[in-house]
Each structure stands twice: as C-alpha cells, then as structure tokens.
Amino acid sequence: MEGWKKDWQPMMNAIGKDFSDGEKIWGADPVEKGAIRRFLEPLEFDCPLHYDKTVADEYGYSDVIAPYSSLLTWTISAHWNPGEKIFTSSERNAQPAHNPVGGVQTDLEPQTAGFFATDIEFDYLQPVKVGDWLCNNGNVLLSCVPKETTVGRGAFLVWESSICNQHGEEVAKMRIGTYKYNPHTTKMEA
Secondary structure (H helix, E strand, C coil), X not given: CCHHHHXXXXXXXXXXXXXXXXXXXXXXXXXXXXXXXXXXXXXXXXXXXXXXXXXXXXXXXXXXXXXXXXXXXXXXXXXXXXXXXXXXXXXXXXXXXXXXXXXCCCCCCCCCCEEEEEEEEEXXXXXXXXXXXXXXXXXXXXXXXXXXXXXXXXEEEEEEEEEECCCCCEEEXXXXXXXXXXXXXXXXXX
C-alpha cells in the first residue's frame, strides 16, 4: 500500500464507530408552514398535504407535512449566527470557519484541504410535520476507501446518521458519501 494510503488506515480501522460522542446537531429552525410553501414554489409541487391542513387532517396527519425531499432543509444547522465571520481567510480555496455541511472531522484522518459530497441516501420512516424540530443523531463511519482521482489524493467516506424530531422519534436514516482530498499541486500529478 502506498504511503499516502497508509495515512487512511486508522479511519479504515474505525469503520463502524460512531464519531458523534452522543452530540445531537439540531437544524437551524423548526419546520414552518411558510418555509414549506417557499420550498414548493419553484418546484410547482401541488400536493395539498404540504399546504392544506384540512386535507392533511383527512389523511390522518395532525398538521401539514413537509415533502420528504425537503428533509435536509430542516436538519442543517445554521451557516451563520450574529457576530460570526464565515470566512476568516482570503486565500484562494479558503474554506468557511464553520461549515455545517463540511462533513465529520476526526483526529484519525490525515489533514486534507478539499472536500465534496459524492452522494446521499435516505430511508424515510415517518412524515415531518409543521412544528417539528429535527436533529442529526450519530455519525457512524460505514466505509473508507483511499483513492487517487483527477482532483487529488484522498478517501471516499460514507457516514450514517439518524434524523429525529424534538420528541426523540426517528423520522429518517441518512447516509452521505464524501471525498476528502489534497489537490494535486501540479498538472503532472493529475
């Protein structure tokens, strides 16, 4: 195994470990009826379960439900809070000081400069209603595959978390794939 790949061995050894330390990451805001409507507008998503409480009641829901496709809208923590600076460096390719979609950080992986999401998958277990406040529980490492790509050397990682509402009820399971890497420094490396 090449030297840079060996740097990922501690992560490969940690497959199955939950890196959350029990911390729950809450979405920035509770699910709001107006925000659901704004989500529906550009999609012209005309399903009365998402905007008409009477119809939602007729089908057994206690309130308007959010489209399953909007789940991430309600689970991502705030990108910015009053008094914070998002970017603390003006360097090219600078990353935000805090990035709620920046992936799980561990002390087992080598330092990387780049990151992007590769895929996402959900198991929807129950509807999300107006007033629900969602959180991510757990960050279980499912896989770590070191690989050199045209953008650099790094590893493909897959993480799983449980999405729960304010009552502790699981509403979905989420698996997200990422690629963490160090960019090639010259075109010859690519």
